[in-house]
Amino acid sequence: MPKKVKKEEIKKASIIKRVLAYIIDSLIITLVVSYPFNNYLKSMNITLKFTDLFTTRLTSDLYIIFFTIAILSLIYFVALEYYLKQTIGKIIMKIKIISLKKEFKISQVILRNISKVVDILLFIDVIYMLLSPEKERLFGKLSKTQVVLK
């Protein structure tokens, strides 16, 4: 288990690195998670666009699709961050996450990533990050985790 990290040892990752890592992860998720649904959504004349959420009547099958994509995306982030402290995006950007507590629990990883699969939480998270002086995400702070340079 990791030791409690002293504040002075932490070299925080910049917003740019974190955002780029998130974009890379989003692309991978789109490819791996969303791609299998493409044919079905195409036949329904729906693309996986943010605006479709507002223009399309969400029927039972679409609920299942969006729910599956959300859960699998969460599994991607949680599994990689819990076991490797990094996602593919973070590996490429040479950053990792650390716990600010003595222990590094899976609940912390779930909490820090929950906003990535719920649009409204992601919106709140990003706004908080832009306004906060430490430039940290709200759910990163709540989970007592930090993204640092590797």
Place this chain on the structure above:
Amino acid sequence: MKKWQFIIVILGIIFLVSFLVSKTIEGTESLKPDRIAVIPIYGPITVDSSSDIFFDQSGSPSTVVIDAIDRADKDSSIKGIILEINSPGGTVVASREISNRIKKVNKPIVSWIREVGASGAYWIASSTDYIIADPMSITGSIGVIGSYLEFSELFEKYGITYERLVGGDLKDTGSPYKQLTPKEREILQLKINKIHESFVKEVSNNRKLDYDKVKDLGNGMFYLGEEALDLGLIDELGSKDEALNKIKSLANIKEAEPVSFQRKVGITDLLARLSAYNSFYIGRGIGFSLFSGFKDESKYSNILKQVV
């Protein structure tokens, strides 16, 4: 387990789960809601979309319309199709292709004519199960037009001559650079009459109207929706609501969501279209007419491709 092995395993599991869920949903009919496909037929009906960025790419290529009909026909959640027509017509072949595809569809199809559903567009509408049109819409116009601009005298004025080099005396029939000979005129008129006869026959069969009656109506004149109803060319006056109600009753369903089967326009399409509009308005006028005459000679030389 090494880092990258672990990542690959996780991605593999995620992909597998996603794939299995997608296949399960595709195979579960009960999850799909009843839907009505709304397929637009706007603008000139052509055989294929133009790839020339200097000309307006709007319109309804038969390949695009048929593709939309195919998709709607194959999709079990689609219970009926509405053709949303707002078109002055198009080429004979394109109209016939769409009409023939419609006849093979195993689902109810209703035509809803908005402003214009004339000529080739009316040919298409006549092959559907039911036609609804706005009272003030323009329908009918059952006729064939093969007219074109002929520039020989204008060229003469500017000292431009047409050097005729042909193998086969009728090879350049319909060329805009020379006047038609009486023989050529007669041949072209015969072909136009033949297409017209075929058009009248199609409408007569599709609408189950007397051939002679359609021939009388098919003098090329357009009819307002109200007149078309009295003449039996359409079935009902109304709007999209009436079309939706009719398709629901034909498909024997109570609730259904209309879904647009419109061609998606990408950013490159928009840029090309913007460029096309700008070019058109810059070059508009006689220069444009001359240019289009030079550019697309085959358009004039093959009368069979002319608009109906």
